[in-house]
Each structure stands twice: as structure tokens, then as C-alpha cells.
Amino acid sequence: MGSPLRREEVAHVAKLARLSLSEDELELFTEQLGQVLEHANDMSSLDLKDVEPTAHPFGLINVVRDDVVRASLERNAVLSQAPDTQDDRFAVPRIMGEAP
Amino acid sequence: MTLPNGWEMVVGLEVHTELKTATKMFCGCANSFGAEANTNICPVCLGLPGALPVLNRRAVDLAMAIGMALHSTIAPSTFHRKNYFYPDMPKDFQISQYDLPINSGGYLDLPDGSRVSIERAHLEEDTGKSTHLGGSGRIHGADRSLVDYNRSGVPLVEIVSGPDIRSSAQARAYASELRAILIATSASDGRMEEGSMRIDANVSVRQRGEPFGTRCEIKNLNSLRSLQRAIDHEALRQVELIEEGGVVRQETRHWDENQGETSTMRTKEEAEDYRYFREPDLVDLAPDQQWQDRVRAAQPVLPAQRRRELVSRLVDATEAQLDAVGVVIDLNLEPFVHAAIDDGVEAPLAIARAANELAAGIDDIERLSQEAFSLTLQMEQRGELSATQAKSVLGELLSQGGDPGDIVRSKGFVQLSSDSLGATVEQLIEEHRDEWSRYCDGDDKLAQFFVGLVMKATKGQANGKSVIAELQSRR
Amino acid sequence: MKSAQQTALDVQGGTSSALEELERALSVVRERNDELNVFLHVDQDGARALASTIDERVARGEYVGPLAGVPIAIKDNLCQVGIPTTCSSRILEGWRPPYNATVIDRLITAGAVPIGKTNLDEFAMGSSTENSAFGPTRNPLDPTRVPGGSSGGSAAAVAADMTPISLGSDTGGSIRQPAALCGLIGMKPTYGLVSRYGLIAFASSLDQIGPFAKNAMDAALLLEVIAGHDPMDSTSLPEPSPSLATHVNSGVVGQRVGLVRELIEGADEDVESAVVRARSALEEAGAKVVELSIPEFRLGLSAYYLIAPAEASSNLARFDGVRYGNRVDAEDVTAMMEATRTAGFGAEVKRRIMLGTYALSAGYFDAYYGQALKVRTQMIAAFRRAYEQVDLLLGATTPSVAFEFGSKTSNPMSMYLSDVFTIPTNLAGEPAVSVPFGTGEAGLPIGVQLLGPARSEGRLFAAARVLEIADGRP
Incomplete structure (x- = not known):
């Protein structure tokens, strides 16, 4: 922790997040994100090896529902909100590769 | 197939099975194959902003039933998000189990006596389905794709075997035995052609006794036949590559059934960074003893046990008879077979007629009584009906119902004097x-x-x- | 302005009508919305239809509900059937949800009349409502200043007397901070008390919906209506809605209150002195106040600004131009998604998505996100230790009164620092309320913050009421 963020890392992250950044934005984000990470250095000095992480504030378990069918949405109500449709399906430009 | 020059293949399988629940994994939309496009969708499985998942109890029951059949340990588990962008995945992340799966460890014994270890069997959700327009109708060369989200959010269990499989035939036997278990536990209908059971194979080769080689993952194995062919092809490809001085790269490869070969889909360098983290919209899953006991009490007799019982009625069963036994077990036709054998019909005849004629008419099986099946086979065995006639009577019983004696008379199947x-x-x-x-x-x-x-x-x-x-x- | 409680009594009692109350609200909206930019959408027709139905039911002698005929403003990150819901983002412009958030259903069942959707920082990311794609909201008390954020529009609706109550959401202070800056009471309830179903997620493990009001009783009434188990939200607490209004006047006699050093550290002098006066007011009302230090609070900001963006980066992935909202066309689907997201999201949203994606990515997960989750554990433990000694905690809500437009936009970190006092409770999942107490610089209101353990909303409202009385409010 604490290593200053590199511009290439920011570019890589933008790609992962499906955002395209201009050169100026790259520059700015590298600096601004670096500041936040630098602030986060106050955590890095802590020895928390034996501390369990908390992802949920409360420890609820086994929240389940019965396997009972409920009404689905009306198809046209949903498709009418879509940017592009065809044959009752959501249409997208060509997909470049198989799903991972 | 055996590999040349002392090479040995090392195979592990990842089997995805859709669970036969009434509703999807996290919402109340119907889980049904073949519905009109985008009719089983709601805010949750469509990933609409603000929607939240709630876990289907039945999906957990079935996942545990699979785990129990595979001798797995059922443990407290969590859900994670696997993040990647893809149009058939409405939230652009998949909810899956990651470091703490519901079932871990276990094994599956195959009919040939070998044992394949199970690493884990975890719950996750299915994606929607894309069709591709333009070009050849396949993803490559298409101009445009259309997405149907009916399958999005259908519950899946992914069963991961250890790298214990040493031949494509063993891989096939494993998949086939696993399929029988999934069907027997009512977890799945096991229909590979409908995609309700899908297999990825991790294949590597090594010289016997050496450490494991670099593996490739083969995707798109839609039948037991393609599983076997693809594994053989891939193992040979790797052997040839190494023998020519090349190096196997870790990558994901796509099986092309028509070409009969695998090709690179994605190299390790191109692998996604899935950024797994705990799904904050779901809580931990830790079925207590009572819940587990309830599932265990409902477990059926497993196919291996049922097969042993049926095979024990055959003397020196042939390969073909063993296959027929498999069909009988898969389709739950044993009651017919056992009833006929108990009435004095010879086991090979009872098994053959069940595996062929009854299997062909399985959708109408409710029309047929065990008694009618047994009577027909008794007539055949006594020589009162020819094989062709007996098959025809069974066909009629399945399609129209009725009494075998009446059918024999009405068809004029009078025995030749x-x-x-x-x-x-x-x-x-x-x-x-x-x-x-x-x-x-x-x-x-x-x-x-x-x-x-x-x-x-x-x-x-x-x-x-x-x-x-x-x-x-x-x- | 008439309270929500009085409005409901008048409507139910027939001395006023839902339509009359609604028209009064709509006339204030018409008068001031152009100037303040509070509402992004006003559902005049839907609200009138709802109000008429309520009046008909009253005429038939039916009991309508605890919020009969009360106009209410809704933060525009809550889904309402057929009503444009934007999260103040271009990417969702024009989207009309096909379903209601659970809180909307509950409001309508209780007789409330949602009149429209209020402005916010895009996807609730911000502390000033300057990050809205549809322009900033102005503080009704001083239009040259921000109303706070991210629920700035909902705070301004009540502060401008458009509606007596409104709904906001609070992930790191997004209700309490604008409540403080607009002179209102605003509560972030216990995590899981209010269903999040239909709340467009920012950070799922931190988000809670909560009330804005001019007094504790109205806030309690509203929270009672929206709280309680919802089977559509797996993280919803299992119990039904607690009774809160009955606790509002129970006072603080015998309550032990901890004044937390870290919750005034770095605050402006006027804010600090308001907190000190609040301490005296509580003591005079019979509470016993001690001073405490909870050093873990200093780590809250760092943990929060990794956890919240990490969850957000995943929650906001779905805005990809495939199923709803805006799309920017491109040659292939990946380019389309990238173009859509690049054009659709504002700078702050991009910044947080980037930060969160980075924190979760291979090689950095343990150092950033993993470490933040452990700090969260420490934070929860620190709260638990504090509540072994005291019943409530006291501090400031924000370091300063409402600030001027543009004063913090150039440096994200300075904006983030305005959440420093509100973040700890979100990390712990516990409730906290901001109560207006006196004024500071330029006569602007100051908010003091009361914090309590899980499910202590009743106790918090009682203490808030004590401060209201001490502050000379009716």
C-alpha cells in the first residue's frame, strides 16, 4: 500500500470498468485517486492480521423464500424501456467474443 | 483412445446443471425451458435498478441433495459477485459462491470401480441467452445479437471434479453417472441438448508419473459424445505440440463439433479480472442440522445402488445390456422391469424392451401399467408373439392405452399355427x-x-x- | 408550516382535504422550484388522483392511515411505477420503472401523497447536490449555498415548505448532512430497518432510506410507516415496524450520553459551540453526559471511501445501454457499453467507479478493500465498547454550516471530508439522527448528531425532541 498510482494502472482500471478517459482525465484521475489512496494509508499501518473482515453490518443467516411462482412483468412494458429491440428481444450490436 | 509414447492425459470436469425448481434462484419468475422470449422476467432477474435478490429455498435443498449424493461436506457458505460485462448478464455481474461453497469435497464412484474426487459443488445463477443475426448465425461474423432473459437467474449448481480422470471414456462415464444422480435426486432433468447440463473440461498431458502439465479449459461441450471427442482431440493436440518442441499455453479453448477440433478462445493473459467480493445484498447460508436432515430424509436410492440391483438380475451382462440398464435407471423404468422379471420374464428381454420401446414412448408412460408390460413380454417369451409384434403391442399400449390381449386380437396377431x-x-x-x-x-x-x-x-x-x-x- | 401529523389529523377529521393540502404544496413548488431546482419531476396528475381517492375514503368514513393526505417528496433514486427515475444521471434519463420501491407502496398504504422526485448528487455520490446532471439544488435558507447532499433536493423540499416531510437515503451521511445544512431533522435508521427494495443502490451494505422532517414527531411517524420487515430484501431485519411516535416525548432522564471527541475534532468553532450547548441542554433535561474518545472513528473515512466505491463499481455495472436508459451506439457491444457509460456518467461517478474497481482488482484487493473490511470490524467493536458505557453518543453532524457553491468541487478529498462525522454509523449499520440546534456563520443552521446502538431509534427521537424544545422549536 502507499505506492503512488501509475497512469497505466488507471488506464487499465478504466478499461475494466468500461469507461474511456481522455488524456486529461487520465492525468486528473491518476492524481485524485492517488490522493484518496494516500489518505487510506492510515489503515495500512494497522496490524489487522487476526481481525475478521465484515461485509455485512449484522449477521443474518438463511434468508430464503418459498419456491412459488409470482407474476412476471409484462413483456412490452419492459421492452418499451429498452434502447433497441427486435423479435421481442433486446438488441445489441455485435458481440466480439464468447462469455468468459 | 490411448495416447502414444507413454503420454497420459489428466482431466478434470466442471459440470453446470440447471436445477429443476419452479422458480428462479433469486426471484419468483418461472424457471421453464422453451417459454416465449422475455416472458419470464421481473425487476430482479432483469437486473433493474433497485431490485434485490432473495434466495430460493428449493434451490438450496437441491444443491444439498447433490452434495449428499456426492459425499460432500455441507458447510456454512457465502455468495460473491463475479464481475464482468456481458450483454446476457443483466447486472453485469454473476452471483456465485466463491471461497465458501455449500458443498466441498466428496467423490463419485463410477460403474467400472474407479473413483473421481469432487472438489466442490456450489450454487450460482445462469445468464440469459443470445442469438446472433447476420453472418453464419454464430457469434463470429454476426452483425447484431438479440438477448432473451428468460434463462437469466435460473439456479445452477457447478460441480467441480478433481484432476483424477485419465481417459475420455472415463470422463464420459463420470458425466453419465453424475447425470444419473442429478436425475435421480430430481435436481435436474439432465437434458444436455437443452443446455440444462453443460460441461467444461480441463485437459492436460504428462508423461506417466511426472507432475501435471499446463492445462487448457475446453468449453462448449454439449453432449457426451462431444465431451469424449473433444478431450481426445485436445490431449492429442497437446502431445503433438510438445513432441514438436512446443509449449502448451494455459488458455480457454472452444470445441467446434462440426470441425471436430478446439481453437483458442482466450489466453491466460486475456483472462478477466473478476473482482470477486461478497454479495452485500445476500446474507450467509448455513443450513442447520434440521434442514440438512430434512433433505437427507428425502434422498432417493441412488443410481449406483439401483444399477447394482438390476445388474444382479443379469448373468454376465454384456456392454449393450449395461447401457440398457443405464437407460432404465435414468428414466425410472425399473418398476416395469422388476415386475416383469418377478412374473417370470427373462431379465435381458425385460431390460431390452424397457430401454428401447418404453424409452421411446416415455412421454406417454403413464398410459402403461406394469401388468400390461409384463403380459406382453410373457406372450413374446412363450412364442405367442414375434418380437416385431410385441414391440408393436407396446407401442400401441403407450400411444392408445388398453389391454394387450385386445390389441393382439384387433391387430390380428394370431399366432401362426x-x-x-x-x-x-x-x-x-x-x-x-x-x-x-x-x-x-x-x-x-x-x-x-x-x-x-x-x-x-x-x-x-x-x-x-x-x-x-x-x-x-x-x- | 403545518406538520405532517397535524395535516393527517385535519384530512382524516375533515377540516382539510388531501386535495387542498396537495394544491398548497404544488403552489409552493410552482413558486420556488425554478429558483431552487428541488424537483426533477412533479407528478401532478398522479398526486391529484391519489388525493381524490383519499378524500373519497374519508367521506365514506374510512380510516385512511397515519399520513392521510400528507404530501411527500421522494428522492429520485427510489423507483415509482411509471414515474421518471433518474438518480440525477443522464444514463437513466427517460427511464420509467415498472415497479414500486417497497417504501413507496408503504407510503401510499399509509395515505401519503408522493408529489414528485427530488434532485440528488448523481447516484447519491456527493455532499452538495452539485453532482447532479440536471443542475444543483439551492439551499432555500440561502440560495447562494448548497443544501448538502446527496439528498439535497429532499432536504430543500421540506426546508422550502413544499412538503412537510420527504424521503432521502443515507450511505455515508446523505440524509444527516443535508438535514444539518437545511435546518431539519434527518435520520439514518438501523441498517435493515427500512427495506431497500427499489432503492437504486449506491453501496448496498451501507445504504438506508430515512426521513426528513421539521420536527421529531413527524420524522418518527414517517419512519414508522416505512420501517418493518420486507421479504423482498434479504438484509431486512426480521421484525415488524417498531412504535416510535410513542417514544418521542419520553425525555432523556437517566440517559447516559457520550460526547465523542472525534465527532467535533476539526469542526468550525460555531459548530463546536453548538455541540457544547446541546450537551448542556441534555444535562439540564436529566441526562448524564461524559466525554469519550473513539479513535477508530478517524479511520472511518478511509474505510468508507474504499468500501462504498467498491460496491458502487459493481452496482453501477448494469448501466450498460442494453436493457434501459440511454445508449450511445457503436460498432460492437463492448464499444457501445463503453461509449454509453462514458457519456452517461458524470465525473464524480466515474471517479468512484474507478476507485472501487481498483480497490477490488487483482493484486490490490487485500491491501485496500480487504483492509477496509477489517477496519469496519474494528469500528463495530469500538461502537460496542462505547455502548457498554453510555446509551447515546453526541457530536456534530458536519464540520461547518452550508458552504458556497463551487467551494469544494475542485478537490474531491475536501468534499469527502465533509462526511467525516457521519460515516462511522453507516459502517456499523447503526442509527443516527441530525437535529438542528442553533445557528452559526451567516445565521445558518447547525446540526448536532445523536448516535445510538442498533434499533435505538425511539431513544434517538426522544433525545432529539429534548434538543428541539431547548432550541425553542414548537
Whole structure:
């Protein structure tokens, strides 16, 4: 922790997040994100090896529902909100590769 | 297939099975195959902003049933998000189990006596389905794709085996045994052609006794046949590559059933960074003893046990008979077979008729009583019906229902009197003197020749055994 | 302005009508919305239809509900059937949800009349409502200043007397901070008390919906209506809605209150002195106040600004131009998604998505996100230790009164620092309320913050009421 963020890392992250950044934005984000990470250095000095992480504030378990069918949405109500449709399906430009 | 020059393949399988629940994994939309596009969708499975998942209890029951059948340990588990962008995945992340799966460890014993270890069997959700327009209709070269989210959010269990499989035949046997278990536990319908069971194979090769080689993951294996072919092809490709001085790269490869070969889909360098983290919209899953006991109490007798029982009624079962037993087990046809055997029908006949004629009419099986099945086979065994006639009666029973005796009468399947059969045999012997004398000299193969002639002359109404009896009495 | 409680009594009692109350609200909206930019959408027709139905039911002698005929403003990150819901983002412009958030259903069942959707920082990311794609909201008390954020529009609706109550959401202070800056009471309830179903997620493990009001009783009434188990939200607490209004006047006699050093550290002098006066007011009302230090609070900001963006980066992935919202066309689907997201999201949203994606990515997960989750554990433990000694905690809500437009936009970190006092409770999942107490610089209101353990909303409202009385409010 604490290593200053590199511009290439920011570019890589933008790609992962499906955002395209201009050169100026790259520059700015590298600096601004670096500041936040630098602030986060106050955590890095802590020895928390034996501390369990908390992802949920409360420890609820086994929240389940019965396997009972409920009404689905009306198809046209949903498709009418879509940017592009065809044959009752959501249409997208060509997909470049198989799903991972 | 065996690999040349001391090479050995090392295979592990990842089997995805859709669970046969009434509703999807995290919402109340119907889980049904073949519905009109985008009719089983709601805010949750469509990933609409603000929607939240709630876990289906039945999906957990079935996941545990699978785990129990595989001798897994059921442990407290969590859900994670696997993040990647893809149009058939409405939230652009998949909810899956990651470091803490519901089932871990276990094994599956195969009919040949070998044992394959199970690493884990975890819950996750399915994606929607894309169709591709333009080009060849495949993803490559298409202009545009259309997405149907009916399958999005259907519950899946992914069963990951250890790298214990050493041949494509063993891989096939593993997949087939696993499929039988999924069907028996009602976890899945096991229909590979409908995509409800999908297999990825991790394949590597090594010289016997050496450490594991670099593996490739083969995707798109949609049938047991392609599983076996793809593994053989991939193992050979790797052997040839290494023998030519090349190096196997870790990558994901796509099996092309038509070309009969695998090709690179994605290299390790191109692998996604999935950024797994705990799904904050779901809580931990830790089925208590009571819940587990309830599932365990509902466990059926497993296919291996049922197979043992059925095979025990055969003497020195042939490969074909073992296959037939498999079909009988998959389709839950044992009650018919056992009833017929108990009535004195020979086991091979009962199993064969169930695995062929009953399997072909499985959708109408409710029309057929065990008694009608047994009666028909008894008539065949006594020589009152030919095989062709018996099959036809079974077909009629399945399509129309009714009583076997009535069907036999209405179809005019009156047994040929032994006088008229004798006359036919006499006439045919006259017409084929050469063959007859060779038969009389001990060439037993010619019996089938005469049976064939008689069948042709009687349009299949003669009973094969009776014909042979007639031949032998004249020899 | 008439309270929500009084409005409901008048409507139910027939001395006023839902339509009359609605028209009064709509006339204030018409008068001031152009100037303040509070509402992004006003559902005049839907609200009128709802109000008429309520009046008909009253005429038939039916009991309508605890919020009969009360106009209410809704933060525009809550889904309402057929009503444009934007999260103040271009990417969702024009989207009309086909379903209601659970809180909307509950409001309508209780007789409330949602009149429209209020402005916010895009996807609730911000502390000033300057990050809205549809322009900033102005503080009704001083239009040259921000109303706070991210629920700035919902705070301004009540502060401008458009509606007596409104709904906001609070992930790191997004209700309490604008409540403080607009002179209102605003509560972030216990995590899981209010269903999140239909709340467009920012950070799922931190988000809670909560009330804005001019007094504790109205806030309690509203929270009672929206709280309680919802089977559509797996993280919803299993119990039904607690009774809160009955606790509002129970006072603080015998309550032990901890004044937390870290919750005034770095605050402006006027804010600090308000907190000190609040301490005296509580003591005079019979509470016993001690001073405490909870050093873990200093780590809250760092943990929060990794956890919240990490969850957000995943929650906001779905805005990809495939199923709803805006799309920017491109040659292939990946380019389309990238173009859509690049054009659709504002700078702050991109910044947080980037930060969160980075924190979760291979090689950095343990150092950033993993470490933040452990700090969260420490934070929860620190709260638990504090509540072994005291019943409530006291501090400031924000370091300063409402600030001027543009004063913090150039440096994200300075904006993030305005959440420093509100973040700890979100990390712990516990409730906290901001109560207006006195004024500071330029006569602007100051908010003091009361914090309590899980499910202590009743106790918090009682203490808030004590401060209201001490501050000379009715």
C-alpha cells in the first residue's frame, strides 16, 4: 500500500470498468485517486492480521423464500424501456467474443 | 483412445446443471425451458435498478441433495459477485459462491470401480441467452445479437471434479453417472441438448508419473459424445505440440463439433479480472442440522445402488445390456422391469424392451401399467408373439392405452399355427436345398438364414424361437 | 408550516382535504422550484388522483392511515411505477420503472401523497447536490449555498415548505448532512430497518432510506410507516415496524450520553459551540453526559471511501445501454457499453467507479478493500465498547454550516471530508439522527448528531425532541 498510482494502472482500471478517459482525465484521475489512496494509508499501518473482515453490518443467516411462482412483468412494458429491440428481444450490436 | 509414447492425459470436469425448481434462484419468475422470449422476467432477474435478490429455498435443498449424493461436506457458505460485462448478464455481474461453497469435497464412484474426487459443488445463477443475426448465425461474423432473459437467474449448481480422470471414456462415464444422480435426486432433468447440463473440461498431458502439465479449459461441450471427442482431440493436440518442441499455453479453448477440433478462445493473459467480493445484498447460508436432515430424509436410492440391483438380475451382462440398464435407471423404468422379471420374464428381454420401446414412448408412460408390460413380454417369451409384434403391442399400449390381449386380437396377431408354420418351413427348405444340407451338416449359422426367410414369408408374424424349433425337428 | 401529523389529523377529521393540502404544496413548488431546482419531476396528475381517492375514503368514513393526505417528496433514486427515475444521471434519463420501491407502496398504504422526485448528487455520490446532471439544488435558507447532499433536493423540499416531510437515503451521511445544512431533522435508521427494495443502490451494505422532517414527531411517524420487515430484501431485519411516535416525548432522564471527541475534532468553532450547548441542554433535561474518545472513528473515512466505491463499481455495472436508459451506439457491444457509460456518467461517478474497481482488482484487493473490511470490524467493536458505557453518543453532524457553491468541487478529498462525522454509523449499520440546534456563520443552521446502538431509534427521537424544545422549536 502507499505506492503512488501509475497512469497505466488507471488506464487499465478504466478499461475494466468500461469507461474511456481522455488524456486529461487520465492525468486528473491518476492524481485524485492517488490522493484518496494516500489518505487510506492510515489503515495500512494497522496490524489487522487476526481481525475478521465484515461485509455485512449484522449477521443474518438463511434468508430464503418459498419456491412459488409470482407474476412476471409484462413483456412490452419492459421492452418499451429498452434502447433497441427486435423479435421481442433486446438488441445489441455485435458481440466480439464468447462469455468468459 | 490411448495416447502414444507413454503420454497420459489428466482431466478434470466442471459440470453446470440447471436445477429443476419452479422458480428462479433469486426471484419468483418461472424457471421453464422453451417459454416465449422475455416472458419470464421481473425487476430482479432483469437486473433493474433497485431490485434485490432473495434466495430460493428449493434451490438450496437441491444443491444439498447433490452434495449428499456426492459425499460432500455441507458447510456454512457465502455468495460473491463475479464481475464482468456481458450483454446476457443483466447486472453485469454473476452471483456465485466463491471461497465458501455449500458443498466441498466428496467423490463419485463410477460403474467400472474407479473413483473421481469432487472438489466442490456450489450454487450460482445462469445468464440469459443470445442469438446472433447476420453472418453464419454464430457469434463470429454476426452483425447484431438479440438477448432473451428468460434463462437469466435460473439456479445452477457447478460441480467441480478433481484432476483424477485419465481417459475420455472415463470422463464420459463420470458425466453419465453424475447425470444419473442429478436425475435421480430430481435436481435436474439432465437434458444436455437443452443446455440444462453443460460441461467444461480441463485437459492436460504428462508423461506417466511426472507432475501435471499446463492445462487448457475446453468449453462448449454439449453432449457426451462431444465431451469424449473433444478431450481426445485436445490431449492429442497437446502431445503433438510438445513432441514438436512446443509449449502448451494455459488458455480457454472452444470445441467446434462440426470441425471436430478446439481453437483458442482466450489466453491466460486475456483472462478477466473478476473482482470477486461478497454479495452485500445476500446474507450467509448455513443450513442447520434440521434442514440438512430434512433433505437427507428425502434422498432417493441412488443410481449406483439401483444399477447394482438390476445388474444382479443379469448373468454376465454384456456392454449393450449395461447401457440398457443405464437407460432404465435414468428414466425410472425399473418398476416395469422388476415386475416383469418377478412374473417370470427373462431379465435381458425385460431390460431390452424397457430401454428401447418404453424409452421411446416415455412421454406417454403413464398410459402403461406394469401388468400390461409384463403380459406382453410373457406372450413374446412363450412364442405367442414375434418380437416385431410385441414391440408393436407396446407401442400401441403407450400411444392408445388398453389391454394387450385386445390389441393382439384387433391387430390380428394370431399366432401362426404350428401346422401353417411347418408348411412354410417345408416349402422354404425345398426352395433352398443347398443351404439346408449345409445346415444339416452342422453349419448352425444358416439357422438365421432360414429364420429370415420365414420372417419375410410370414411378414414378421412368426416367432423366431418357434422357427428354430421347426428347423431342428427336421434336421 | 403545518406538520405532517397535524395535516393527517385535519384530512382524516375533515377540516382539510388531501386535495387542498396537495394544491398548497404544488403552489409552493410552482413558486420556488425554478429558483431552487428541488424537483426533477412533479407528478401532478398522479398526486391529484391519489388525493381524490383519499378524500373519497374519508367521506365514506374510512380510516385512511397515519399520513392521510400528507404530501411527500421522494428522492429520485427510489423507483415509482411509471414515474421518471433518474438518480440525477443522464444514463437513466427517460427511464420509467415498472415497479414500486417497497417504501413507496408503504407510503401510499399509509395515505401519503408522493408529489414528485427530488434532485440528488448523481447516484447519491456527493455532499452538495452539485453532482447532479440536471443542475444543483439551492439551499432555500440561502440560495447562494448548497443544501448538502446527496439528498439535497429532499432536504430543500421540506426546508422550502413544499412538503412537510420527504424521503432521502443515507450511505455515508446523505440524509444527516443535508438535514444539518437545511435546518431539519434527518435520520439514518438501523441498517435493515427500512427495506431497500427499489432503492437504486449506491453501496448496498451501507445504504438506508430515512426521513426528513421539521420536527421529531413527524420524522418518527414517517419512519414508522416505512420501517418493518420486507421479504423482498434479504438484509431486512426480521421484525415488524417498531412504535416510535410513542417514544418521542419520553425525555432523556437517566440517559447516559457520550460526547465523542472525534465527532467535533476539526469542526468550525460555531459548530463546536453548538455541540457544547446541546450537551448542556441534555444535562439540564436529566441526562448524564461524559466525554469519550473513539479513535477508530478517524479511520472511518478511509474505510468508507474504499468500501462504498467498491460496491458502487459493481452496482453501477448494469448501466450498460442494453436493457434501459440511454445508449450511445457503436460498432460492437463492448464499444457501445463503453461509449454509453462514458457519456452517461458524470465525473464524480466515474471517479468512484474507478476507485472501487481498483480497490477490488487483482493484486490490490487485500491491501485496500480487504483492509477496509477489517477496519469496519474494528469500528463495530469500538461502537460496542462505547455502548457498554453510555446509551447515546453526541457530536456534530458536519464540520461547518452550508458552504458556497463551487467551494469544494475542485478537490474531491475536501468534499469527502465533509462526511467525516457521519460515516462511522453507516459502517456499523447503526442509527443516527441530525437535529438542528442553533445557528452559526451567516445565521445558518447547525446540526448536532445523536448516535445510538442498533434499533435505538425511539431513544434517538426522544433525545432529539429534548434538543428541539431547548432550541425553542414548537
